[in-house]
Amino acid sequence: MKLSIHRPAHALGVAAAGMLAASALLFAAxxxxxxxxxxxxxxSGSAQFCPPAPPVPGAPAPGAYYKNCDAARDAGVAPxxxxxxxxxxxxxxDNDGIACE
Structure with a gap:
């Protein structure tokens, strides 16, 4: 049987690659x-299983007008x-510069 000095290096490389992959999964957000x-x-990297991101409330249009604070809250822009x-x-x-607080 012929022994090769390259086999331990290959095994070490495979182990290092495995450790790198494991650490990426361990420390991923x-x-x-x-x-x-x-x-x-x-x-694990399967985006198809990730829940959708929550919707972000839209910014009011430049000419937005709200009849009352309930309308502003319903639009998601209050205060x-x-x-x-x-x-x-x-x-x-109360004229403090913050409406619908």
Missing amino acids: PAASADPLTDLLCN LHRNDPGYAPHLDR
């Missing part, structure tokens, strides 16, 4: 989910600050 199985599948689109004095009862 986890996706938040209530289901551990979904977390495992999503964090409004004095220079924000959609701010109006009738929404700021």
